[in-house]
Amino acid sequence: MTTNNLAEKSATENGVYDLAVQSVRELNQALHDQRHQLTCTEWKVLNPKGQHNIAVGVDKKLTIDIQGHAGYYCAGMNKEAEITVYGHAGQGVAENMMSGTVRVKGNASSSAGATAHGGLLIIEGDAGSRCGISMKGVDIVVKGSVGHMSCFMGQAGILAVCGDAGDALGDSLYEAHIYVKGSVKSLGADCIEKEMRPEHIEELTKLFERAGVTDQDPKHFKRYGSARQLYNFKVDNAAAY
Amino acid sequence: MSEKTKYMTEPRESATFDRHTLAEIRRAADTGIYDIRGAGAKRKLPHFDDLLFLGASMSRYPLEGYREKCNTSVTLGTRFAKKPIHLDIPVTIAGMSFGALSAYAKEALGRGASAVGTSTTTGDGGMTSEERGQSTKLVYQYLPSRYGMNPDDLRKADAIEVVLGQGAKPGGGGMLLGQKITDRVAKMRTLPMGVDQRSACRHPDWTGPDDLEIKIKELREITDWQVPIYIKVGATRTYYDVKLAVKAGADVIVVDGMQGGTAATQDVFIEHVGIPTLAAIPQAVQALQEMGMHRKVQLIVSGGIRNGADVAKCMALGADAVAIGTAAMVALGDNDPKWEEEYQKLGSTAGSYDDWHEGRDPAGISTQDPELMKRFDPVEGGRRLANYLRVLTLEAQTLARACGKNDLRNLEPEDLVALTVESAAMARVPLAGTQWIPGANNW
Numbered sequence: 001m002t003t004n005n006l007a008e009k010s011a012t013e014n015g016v017y018d019l020a021v022q023s024v025r026e027l028n029q030a031l032h033d034q035r036h037q038l039t040c041t042e043w044k045v046l047n048p049k050g051q052h053n054i055a056v057g058v059d060k061k062l063t064i065d066i067q068g069h070a071g072y073y074c075a076g077m078n079k080e081a082e083i084t085v086y087g088h089a090g091q092g093v094a095e096n097m098m099s100g101t102v103r104v105k106g107n108a109s110s111s112a113g114a115t116a117h118g119g120l121l122i123i124e125g126d127a128g129s130r131c132g133i134s135m136k137g138v139d140i141v142v143k144g145s146v147g148h149m150s151c152f153m154g155q156a157g158i159l160a161v162c163g164d165a166g167d168a169l170g171d172s173l174y175e176a177h178i179y180v181k182g183s184v185k186s187l188g189a190d191c192i193e194k195e196m197r198p199e200h201i202e203e204l205t206k207l208f209e210r211a212g213v214t215d216q217d218p219k220h221f222k223r224y225g226s227a228r229q230l231y232n233f234k235v236d237n238a239a240a241y
Numbered sequence: 242m243s244e245k246t247k248y249m250t251e252p253r254e255s256a257t258f259d260r261h262t263l264a265e266i267r268r269a270a271d272t273g274i275y276d277i278r279g280a281g282a283k284r285k286l287p288h289f290d291d292l293l294f295l296g297a298s299m300s301r302y303p304l305e306g307y308r309e310k311c312n313t314s315v316t317l318g319t320r321f322a323k324k325p326i327h328l329d330i331p332v333t334i335a336g337m338s339f340g341a342l343s344a345y346a347k348e349a350l351g352r353g354a355s356a357v358g359t360s361t362t363t364g365d366g367g368m369t370s371e372e373r374g375q376s377t378k379l380v381y382q383y384l385p386s387r388y389g390m391n392p393d394d395l396r397k398a399d400a401i402e403v404v405l406g407q408g409a410k411p412g413g414g415g416m417l418l419g420q421k422i423t424d425r426v427a428k429m430r431t432l433p434m435g436v437d438q439r440s441a442c443r444h445p446d447w448t449g450p451d452d453l454e455i456k457i458k459e460l461r462e463i464t465d466w467q468v469p470i471y472i473k474v475g476a477t478r479t480y481y482d483v484k485l486a487v488k489a490g491a492d493v494i495v496v497d498g499m500q501g502g503t504a505a506t507q508d509v510f511i512e513h514v515g516i517p518t519l520a521a522i523p524q525a526v527q528a529l530q531e532m533g534m535h536r537k538v539q540l541i542v543s544g545g546i547r548n549g550a551d552v553a554k555c556m557a558l559g560a561d562a563v564a565i566g567t568a569a570m571v572a573l574g575d576n577d578p579k580w581e582e583e584y585q586k587l588g589s590t591a592g593s594y595d596d597w598h599e600g601r602d603p604a605g606i607s608t609q610d611p612e613l614m615k616r617f618d619p620v621e622g623g624r625r626l627a628n629y630l631r632v633l634t635l636e637a638q639t640l641a642r643a644c645g646k647n648d649l650r651n652l653e654p655e656d657l658v659a660l661t662v663e664s665a666a667m668a669r670v671p672l673a674g675t676q677w678i679p680g681a682n683n684w
Contacts, residue, residue, distance in 0.1 A: 028462045052455045057392055057463030072452070073459045077392040092446035096390055111446040115387035117431070133445040134387060136431040153441060155431045175433060231436040232419050235273040 015040035020047035178224040276508040279597030291664030296643040304642040312648040318469020318492040329358025335566035338364025341504030351375030352623025368394040386440035388430035402471040408501030411475025415440030421600040450485040476521035483528035498544025502567040505598030518544035520667035526559030549636020557652035572629035
């Protein structure tokens, strides 16, 4: 009851929203209002209990802590904010993120970071299928493993997987960079293993620094990228289409 | 005449292996690749020409042309959006991408649509400043590729159209061949210059109608429930698709028949997937009526709309508005006979040119070639489009008044009859001179 009273007092000023008594709509509106009038920079979301669309469309440098599990599209289209999910996240966490940081302390469901154009997504557990699908510039670090079809049609950005990758990694890949420490069940069409040169060690080292990952050695990772054989249609490649 | 030739008949062409079919077999054998082209289905299909209006006479009371009002305005997105879109005419411009079209062509579409108080729509590739600047009402397409997709543009939009498919290729993704991926197009789509862009056919972060409901709520949350959200489907299982779209929370449903155009896809896709626009409308309206949502969730119909009669017939069958794409391009000047010599050089002819994906459009519309683009004046193009849209509206009003209707949306199926059994069955209106609707009442 204490939190309820706290929330009822002045949620936009103390930055505490209790989703057991307040709605996701009220929370998101308050976060969006910060674009026009900044009343609070540090936010806490209590009792999320897997609700969908928490903290979507934020466009301000805020710190938002979600104290529990989040449903679909948490932190979708984030700009600038630093959002942490202290639990698991549902499908499409940080989808189409533009900038900022999203950290999931648990696991993430499928399509984590889908189509995201920028920012940093850290998943401390495992990620489901299609992690980084059509990524367009986001950097993603998964401390566990990723499911099948991850980085499908990845266009730009980095996907670093500290565990294993499922089937068809990097299928139809464009220019996203993929690093995997563990095993890769299979590579998708036009994705190949590439030489790990010093610039790639440096790229991964910097990414881990940004992500606060201190227990990984970039030298233990393998690099995967596009063979660029499917960039323009050739009938000789018909079997790959 | 020799005795030998005296009894010979004319050489007989095969209806099965006609000239086009034979040429296509030879082309396939030569190249090893299927034919890719733009536009919609070219085969003959049951269409709006197969319907006629029953004008007023003894049993109905006509309205005076030019003197008595016939409303053409429509408001879209009244279900959930705080700011529905009000259109002065019920003819909108369908989604066509910057990339498929030049920036000037997109600007002209905005100019033309704005001049007559209607909306235009972005496409696969994001929103350009030219387009936003010249469009008073702009619908932002939310596509599987999410090229150029960002929340800033989303908030600038007057409506959001979640695209599940289009009539030319239901179940297929986008395609923009490398020759049109110029520096600007590449940057907007985060692609290397010159690569073939093959967009995914389904969205990356949801897989079914239950997910879509959550996705739509996300879009509403991001835009603070301000703008309408459309769902666009290619016409196939339209009855079920419309019901699911309503359930998913659409404000507006766009149904695109197989005559609807595309910038580029396989010819086999265009000609063999989907159903005619005529067949889709009654399915959509039935679904809406059964859910008690007809006129509450507005219906936009597209695919082969060419004149005011087509507009009026769509509305009589229950649409709230229509969208045009191919016809708008023609109004801008695409396929104009003045470029005949150049169309011939490309192996085509004015009126048949559909290799829009190659980027060599002599009219300078479906191209990114700087020299060809210079041929197209966006101000003049916008004026031509506005003229055309006015004519569509005047023609539709003429027909509505003749049927005694003071609002285009008062037209009804009862005002129509069909010329063929097929069109009667599809449109669910009686064969002219009879009371027979094939399929109705177990007939």
